Amino acid sequence: MVKLINSKDFNEVLKNDVVLVDFFAKWCGPCKMISPIIDELSNEIDGVTFVKVDVDESSDLANMFSIMSIPTLMIFKKGELKGKNVGFMSKSEIIDFINQNR
Numbered sequence: 001m002v003k004l005i006n007s008k009d010f011n012e013v014l015k016n017d018v019v020l021v022d023f024f025a026k027w028c029g030p031c032k033m034i035s036p037i038i039d040e041l042s043n044e045i046d047g048v049t050f051v052k053v054d055v056d057e058s059s060d061l062a063n064m065f066s067i068m069s070i071p072t073l074m075i076f077k078k079g080e081l082k083g084k085n086v087g088f089m090s091k092s093e094i095i096d097f098i099n100q101n102r
Helices: 007-013 029-044 059-064 091-101
Strands: 003-005 018-024 049-054 072-077 080-086
Touching: 003 007, 007 049, 007 059, 018 029, 029 049, 029 091, 072 091, 080 091
Parallel strands: 003 049, 018 049
Antiparallel strands: 018 072, 072 080
């Protein structure tokens, strides 16, 4: 299961080498569709830390990164934003997104 983090944990998590952050909301249909894919990939891909941020509970983080639509996936490498994608993605698209930005 992918860890749910908030602003308190965010900077600590970004110290990991490569981090994929899934910005989501519990009421969001596409977020519910992408969530099991993210969970699967967290068990299949080594060297990437997978976390989720609930935009309703962590609106400060959503504002900081100008999250206007969800789901939004962001990849950070050593704390630096490397890639951002908005909207539903298939498993293969997420794998490509990770590989292009790690």
